[in-house]
Amino acid sequence: MSAIVQFENVGLRYGLDSETLSDVSFSLAGGGFYFLTGASGAGKTSLLKLLYLAQRPSRGVIRLFGEDVVTLPRKRLPGFRRRIGVVFQDFRLVPHLSAYDNIALPLRVSGMEEGEIDAPVVEMLNWVGLGDRGQARPATLSGGEQQRVAIARAVIGRPEILIADEPTGNVDADMARRLMSLFEALNRLGTTIVVATHDLPLIAQVSSAHMMRLDKGRLADPTGSLRYPPRPPQDKP
Amino acid sequence: MMATRADRRAAAAARHRLLPGGRLAGPMPWIIAIMMFLTVLAAAAALGLGAAVRSMSADLAGRASVQVVEADAQARDQLAARTLQSLRGADGVRAADPVDPAKLADQLRPWLGEAATSGDLPVPALIDVMLTPGDTDAKLDRLRRLLSGLSPKLRIEPHAAFLLPLAGLLTALGWLAAGVVLLMILATGAVVVLAARGAHDSHRGTIDVLHLMGSTDVQIARLFQRRIGIDALMGGALGFSFAALVILLIGLRLSATGSDVVGAVSLDTRGWLLLVALPIFGVVLATLTARWTVLRALGRAL
Numbered sequence: 001m002s003a004i005v006q007f008e009n010v011g012l013r014y015g016l017d018s019e020t021l022s023d024v025s026f027s028l029a030g031g032g033f034y035f036l037t038g039a040s041g042a043g044k045t046s047l048l049k050l051l052y053l054a055q056r057p058s059r060g061v062i063r064l065f066g067e068d069v070v071t072l073p074r075k076r077l078p079g080f081r082r083r084i085g086v087v088f089q090d091f092r093l094v095p096h097l098s099a100y101d102n103i104a105l106p107l108r109v110s111g112m113e114e115g116e117i118d119a120p121v122v123e124m125l126n127w128v129g130l131g132d133r134g135q136a137r138p139a140t141l142s143g144g145e146q147q148r149v150a151i152a153r154a155v156i157g158r159p160e161i162l163i164a165d166e167p168t169g170n171v172d173a174d175m176a177r178r179l180m181s182l183f184e185a186l187n188r189l190g191t192t193i194v195v196a197t198h199d200l201p202l203i204a205q206v207s208s209a210h211m212m213r214l215d216k217g218r219l220a221d222p223t224g225s226l227r228y229p230p231r232p233p234q235d236k237p
Numbered sequence: 238m239m240a241t242r243a244d245r246r247a248a249a250a251a252r253h254r255l256l257p258g259g260r261l262a263g264p265m266p267w268i269i270a271i272m273m274f275l276t277v278l279a280a281a282a283a284l285g286l287g288a289a290v291r292s293m294s295a296d297l298a299g300r301a302s303v304q305v306v307e308a309d310a311q312a313r314d315q316l317a318a319r320t321l322q323s324l325r326g327a328d329g330v331r332a333a334d335p336v337d338p339a340k341l342a343d344q345l346r347p348w349l350g351e352a353a354t355s356g357d358l359p360v361p362a363l364i365d366v367m368l369t370p371g372d373t374d375a376k377l378d379r380l381r382r383l384l385s386g387l388s389p390k391l392r393i394e395p396h397a398a399f400l401l402p403l404a405g406l407l408t409a410l411g412w413l414a415a416g417v418v419l420l421m422i423l424a425t426g427a428v429v430v431l432a433a434r435g436a437h438d439s440h441r442g443t444i445d446v447l448h449l450m451g452s453t454d455v456q457i458a459r460l461f462q463r464r465i466g467i468d469a470l471m472g473g474a475l476g477f478s479f480a481a482l483v484i485l486l487i488g489l490r491l492s493a494t495g496s497d498v499v500g501a502v503s504l505d506t507r508g509w510l511l512l513v514a515l516p517i518f519g520v521v522l523a524t525l526t527a528r529w530t531v532l533r534a535l536g537r538a539l
Contacts, residue, residue, distance in 0.1 A: 081451035
């Protein structure tokens, strides 16, 4: 499959500090399922920020969907961002909007007519098991429910890449398993999934996933092709 | 597919939900109401004083008074009659009318008391002269020569000469009011910039989320410009309504004075239309300023 994401010698520095990410190079194939692991502070969130275009790198080249996004004019960024769904570590639900309105946000941003919004939002609410909580504000939802609203919002626009930052950090083991099942279902529909986590048992649930490991801002597996769980020796080419 | 009216209503409601805070909830509409109130009053003053100066100039430009300064009443009346006849036949004079001595005495009574009508005081006879339009100075010179040939006891005073300082004062006040209007417009723009920046900062979280979902700067700016435009519309309407009421009341008081000069401070239809245009201009100014401010702020983010 062709690469949907390519990083070449990417470095990221905040202000005058030392580099948070150094010489990061990898490529992600379209339709793949990737885990990004590493200890806290290894640079997972920074790498994801580069991926969902919240940050430009200090150096290096990033290609998304075949285009160099580092030199991309600012006005063209929204078009790329609409092709990416993000589940933030802190959910980032809009607090004064209902679950329904939060999920509908990407559709409204993309300019969909109001009359066409209701059906997919209701479908998505049911899909994440919140069919009866549509009018609830985020503050009245549990952590797991907020997580599911965030996921529903990230996937409702049928993104080509879904990026999730520690999506199971606030939910119990059962909910974590269910979330992974959701991600696998999306992946089967063709969405490229990138999940940042340091929860190794979670990674073990997805047998088809590749794993990338960050260590102090450097990618321990520069090919981005490590599998988890590791393949048996006889399977290796 | 064409959006239905219900669609548009639902979309507007969704946009409204995105930026919380009800209408007239914050200080913004009230501040705009106060500024619009003061702006409309200042503009009305500028327009009214301008109208007064124009009216006064038009009235005075071709008018003069001829004084017959003769102590003897009988000789004064005879000289006044001869002068009137000469003036009526003179070139460049449209009309010449004697001022009624009773009216003159009424006007002098506040200063001279009953002596003004007793005949004991040698009050000059007055002739009101209206010139034909154009070349006033040359016509006045010709009349001076004509009157000096008739009698050395005749004097001519162009009205513009003694009302010139008042016209100058009214003009200066008119410009001052226009300056106040300009300053108020600038202040309104500054208030909108501050309000838009404040709104942008307080909704930064929502803006970040919208940006990351692919919202364009224009989409986000539109949310703010709509909100601030509605605030400006409500504040502007409120401020204008109160100002219009005050202007009407002041107009009634001015006309009650019975003074020609004060009564000339008035607003015609064009003046009222200009005043009505102020809140509309205010809404457009607020909307465009909010858009510009938010777009500039958004342009600093990725």
